[in-house]
Amino acid sequence: MREVVLPVVNTVAAWRREARALAAAGVPPEAVLWSVGQGTRDLFADGAGGPDGTGALPRTPEYFRQEEGGGGIRVSKTALDTIESALCHSDPERFARGYRLVLRLSRGAVAWGDRSDADMLTVLRHAKAVGRDIHKMHAFVRFREVPTEGARRAFAAWFEPEHPCVERGTPFFARRFGDMDWVIATPGVTARFEAGRLRFEETRAEMRPPEDATEELWRTYYASIFNPARVMVKAMCAEMPKKYWKNLPEAELIPDLVRGAEARVRGMAETAPAETAAPRVDKVRARTAALLAEAAPEDALGHLRRDLSACARCGICARATAPVPGEGPAGAPLMIVGEQPGDHEDLAGRPFVGPAGAVFDEAARAAGLDRGAAYITNAVKGFKYAPRGKRRIHQRPDAGEVTRCRWWLDLERDLVRPRLILAMGSTALASLTGSGQGILSRRGRAETLADGTPVLPAVHPAYLLRLPDRAQAAAERARFEADVARAVALARAAA
Amino acid sequence: MAKRTLAEKLSILSDAAKYDASCASSGGDRRDARDGKGLGSSGGSGICHAYAPDGRCISLLKILMTNFCIYDCAYCINRASSRVERARFSVEEVVNLTVEFYRRNYIEGLFLSSGIIRSPDDTMADMVRIARTLREQERFRGYIHLKTIPAASQELLDEAGRWADRLSINVEMPTERSLSEYAPEKSASGIRKAMADVRLRREASREGPSHRGKRPARFAPAGQSTQVIVGADASSDRTILTQSSTLYASYGLSRVYYSAFSPIPDPAKALPLKPPPLVREHRLYQADWLLRFYGFGVEEIGGASGMLDLEVDPKTAWALEHRERFPVDVNRASREELLRVPGFGTKTVGRLLSARRRGLVRYEHLKAMGAVMKKAQPFISAGGWSPRGLLDDARLRARFAPQPEQMALF
Numbered sequence: 061m062r063e064v065v066l067p068v069v070n071t072v073a074a075w076r077r078e079a080r081a082l083a084a085a086g087v088p089p090e091a092v093l094w095s096v097g098q099g100t101r102d103l104f105a106d107g108a109g110g111p112d113g114t115g116a117l118p119r120t121p122e123y124f125r126q127e128e129g130g131g132g133i134r135v136s137k138t139a140l141d142t143i144e145s146a147l148c149h150s151d152p153e154r155f156a157r158g159y160r161l162v163l164r165l166s167r168g169a170v171a172w173g174d175r176s177d178a179d180m181l182t183v184l185r186h187a188k189a190v191g192r193d194i195h196k197m198h199a200f201v202r203f204r205e206v207p208t209e210g211a212r213r214a215f216a217a218w219f220e221p222e223h224p225c226v227e228r229g230t231p232f233f234a235r236r237f238g239d240m241d242w243v244i245a246t247p248g249v250t251a252r253f254e255a256g257r258l259r260f261e262e263t264r265a266e267m268r269p270p271e272d273a274t275e276e277l278w279r280t281y282y283a284s285i286f287n288p289a290r291v292m293v294k295a296m297c298a299e300m301p302k303k304y305w306k307n308l309p310e311a312e313l314i315p316d317l318v319r320g321a322e323a324r325v326r327g328m329a330e331t332a333p334a335e336t337a338a339p340r341v342d343k344v345r346a347r348t349a350a351l352l353a354e355a356a357p358e359d360a361l362g363h364l365r366r367d368l369s370a371c372a373r374c375g376i377c378a379r380a381t382a383p384v385p386g387e388g389p390a391g392a393p394l395m396i397v398g399e400q401p402g403d404h405e406d407l408a409g410r411p412f413v414g415p416a417g418a419v420f421d422e423a424a425r426a427a428g429l430d431r432g433a434a435y436i437t438n439a440v441k442g443f444k445y446a447p448r449g450k451r452r453i454h455q456r457p458d459a460g461e462v463t464r465c466r467w468w469l470d471l472e473r474d475l476v477r478p479r480l481i482l483a484m485g486s487t488a489l490a491s492l493t494g495s496g497q498g499i500l501s502r503r504g505r506a507e508t509l510a511d512g513t514p515v516l517p518a519v520h521p522a523y524l525l526r527l528p529d530r531a532q533a534a535a536e537r538a539r540f541e542a543d544v545a546r547a548v549a550l551a552r553a554a555a
Numbered sequence: 556m557a558k559r560t561l562a563e564k565l566s567i568l569s570d571a572a573k574y575d576a577s578c579a580s581s582g583g584d585r586r587d588a589r590d591g592k593g594l595g596s597s598g599g600s601g602i603c604h605a606y607a608p609d610g611r612c613i614s615l616l617k618i619l620m621t622n623f624c625i626y627d628c629a630y631c632i633n634r635a636s637s638r639v640e641r642a643r644f645s646v647e648e649v650v651n652l653t654v655e656f657y658r659r660n661y662i663e664g665l666f667l668s669s670g671i672i673r674s675p676d677d678t679m680a681d682m683v684r685i686a687r688t689l690r691e692q693e694r695f696r697g698y699i700h701l702k703t704i705p706a707a708s709q710e711l712l713d714e715a716g717r718w719a720d721r722l723s724i725n726v727e728m729p730t731e732r733s734l735s736e737y738a739p740e741k742s743a744s745g746i747r748k749a750m751a752d753v754r755l756r757r758e759a760s761r762e763g764p765s766h767r768g769k770r771p772a773r774f775a776p777a778g779q780s781t782q783v784i785v786g787a788d789a790s791s792d793r794t795i796l797t798q799s800s801t802l803y804a805s806y807g808l809s810r811v812y813y814s815a816f817s818p819i820p821d822p823a824k825a826l827p828l829k830p831p832p833l834v835r836e837h838r839l840y841q842a843d844w845l846l847r848f849y850g851f852g853v854e855e856i857g858g859a860s861g862m863l864d865l866e867v868d869p870k871t872a873w874a875l876e877h878r879e880r881f882p883v884d885v886n887r888a889s890r891e892e893l894l895r896v897p898g899f900g901t902k903t904v905g906r907l908l909s910a911r912r913r914g915l916v917r918y919e920h921l922k923a924m925g926a927v928m929k930k931a932q933p934f935i936s937a938g939g940w941s942p943r944g945l946l947d948d949a950r951l952r953a954r955f956a957p958q959p960e961q962m963a964l965f
Contacts, residue, residue: 289830
């Protein structure tokens with residue numbers, strides 16, 4: 061039987077070294093007796109520290125990798141990291157189990173992550189327990205400021221973790237509190253961070269730093285943020301188990317807070333709603349109303365935009381961000397009507413700014429159209445969609461919705477009085493002419509509305525984006541651009 | 556009014572802030588202070604530094620800058636007509652409290668909200684100044700969550716997103732109608748527009764792929780969230796969840812928080828006298844998870860009334876109503892089917908699928924994979940297990956619902 065006594069500080073690194081040596085020597089797991097030494101550190105004086113032998117332990121991945129290749133052990137990085145985490149558990153069997161498992165993993169006798177294997181399951185559970193303990197250490201360490209002569213502020217804490225996980229858990233504090241010196245002392249090992257350097261040593265005695273003034277403010281905060289109307293002591297204790305309470309300054313308040321909660325809630329229930337509100341509230345209300353009142357619109361299109369923003373003629377806009385009004389000057393010779401705003405248009409509150417808008421803009425540029433001189437709008441002003449997780453899937457507005465929204469399109473036509481309307485897509489065409497059928501045969505030839513305004517049908521630019529066949533897409537795009545160019549020319553000619 | 560001490564202000568302004576449920580401090584930019592030139596780290600999983608006896612975690616210093624407010628929202632303790640005590644922090648006071656609390660490892664960062672004083676722009680400007688001072692003067696690298704004010708200017712929103720990890724705007728009510736009833740100064744479309752603005756700015760700020768191939772947002776890197784008050788108006792759970800699914804789809808929200816309306820001192824007359832059961836809030840969160848991670852649609856959750864079953868969790872309730880889809884064979888079923896089994900979480904399903912590649916999954920393996928077998932048992936078949944008549948048992952629901960308490964014999 062071999063006896064291996066690991067040091068209190070740097071235990072895991074020593075285990076790794078020993079395990080590698082034992083494996084190389086072909087020592088079977090049942091022939092090794094592992095323990096953590098009490099005051100036997102000098103046995104390992106040659107290698108008890110980090111790479112520089114000082115006890116400093118940079119736990120970087122490079123360090124693992126350097127050590128890995130040598131022995132007869134080959135395990136994945138994840139496996140080694142998890143096993144090493146489980147080695148920070150308090151179970152005395154952990155070193156033997158870890159050695160057994162790395163040997164079996166190297167031989168391929170067990171697959172990593174196979175929870176039907178007893179050793180594997182225990183190691184995974186221990187690693188999880190250690191992870192939780194470390195997480196609780198990150199949460200529940202409470203620093204107190206201590207006097208120092210140095211330039212950096214200094215803080216200290218006494219903490220009692222369930223497992224010996226200080227070395228694994230404290231690099232977090234070095235990353236977080238890099239600009240101050242601190243000490244975290246625990247019953248086994250003490251972590252010291254001074255001038256940017258983290259080191260570990262055996263704890264000689266319990267060291268509780270004296271209370272500092274900020275602690276009282278923290279207790280004030282803790283008591284005030286508690287809502288007495290929803291006491292759930294079990295939920296609190298599940299996440300902040302009582303074993304940690306003795307080192308938490310706020311925990312001493314808990315019994316009184318719980319005891320007093322019921323009376324506080326009763327007090328609130330008995331306070332009838334006030335008949336007299338706070339003094340001067342009417343004045344405040346009036347001033348707020350005046351402050352939030354929007355300026356009156358300057359022109360008729362402005363009025364239309366304001367009225368549209370409150371539209372509830374159909375249910376579409378209640379689920380969209382807001383109705384998207386048309387854009388452009390009154391008296392624009394060319395009016396362009398699309399189907400409905402899409403995801404981008406809805407977010408930006410402007411028509412044709414998404415992918416379909418980009419296709420249109422390109423066609424407009426090619427036709428020499430200044431977008432700002434035309435009036436661009438949609439047959440339906442709200443974005444109709446179905447929510448799918450984090451995305452919105454476009455849905456076609458139905459005939460009723462198109463009809464109800466025509467009210468706004470008619471008002472826009474009345475105010476803008478365009479010489480020609482470019483109707484993009486069947487919804488726009490249906491809204492304007494009463495029928496959206498047969499758009500592919502009707503496009504490019506002007507039709508006349510009841511009031512004499514000519515309408516030029518074209519496909520919707522979004523249609524071009526959906527065509528899978530590249531040759532067809534190119535042909536359709538050329539056709540679309542020709543239609544836009546014709547609309548621009550016709551509108552100019554009519555001017 | 557006598558000048559208040561810092562402790563008095565802290566007491567008033569944290570008391571006023573406790574009705575905001577959010578305390579998340581996870582996600583976003585990875586930052587730390589390894590260089591020794593700053594304070595704090597963030598970007599990993601969040602840390603809850605303490606728990607109050609109400610079971611809620613304390614992760615951030617959650618305070619109002621001031622609880623003076625010119626708005627008069629019926630559900631809010633700080634509404635203009637409330638007779639609550641008022642206080643106001645200076646910029647320096649908030650900055651110092653945050654830094655000193657952070658150095659003692661009490662908190663992950665700051666969650667700053669505020670009543671609206673003078674005007675939305677004035678208030679937002681002060682809040683932005685606090686965030687900027689923390690970042691620039693104190694080199695604070697911890698987490699900052701700013702509550703944004705929908706009516707504030709675009710420039711202030713831009714700056715808020717530059718300093719803060721997360722921005723949030725509360726929708727407050729499940730419907731537009733309730734909002735205008737309870738919060739006359741707020742506008743539902745104004746709130747939606749502000750959320751749309753945040754999403755557009757986040758998308759515009761994504762530059763260059765990260766090492767994981769995702770492009771991180773520089774603007775509000777931990778995203779945006781919102782909160783809705785449950786039980787103050789008569790909206791059903793389905794109405795509430797429909798709004799949530801709309802918000803998740805539209806504005807890429809990280810979270811929708813549900814806050815069961817809680818009695819407040821000096822309540823307004825418009826409020827109901829009785830708060831909703833807290834379990835309703837819990838069921839809403841469970842349903843929210845089903846929507847986001849388990850492939851459920853809003854229309855599938857909740858019974859004919861549109862309310863969630865308070866006795867049984869929503870997934871079990873769904874399974875009890877759809878017994879024809881069970882038992883699910885754990886060795887054959889698709890991921891989608893497995894995700895609908897009560898007692899199976901996303902992690903369990905992941906482990907199950909990878910274990911299937913190694914061989915037959917037996918009943919006794921499932922517990923080790925993290926399944927809650929008491930729940931899953933009647934709904935699955937596995938190597939060595941069939942539920943037989945269990946699934947059709949009329950008393951199946953009684954297995955999950957809390958036992959009726961027998962009156963004491965006396």
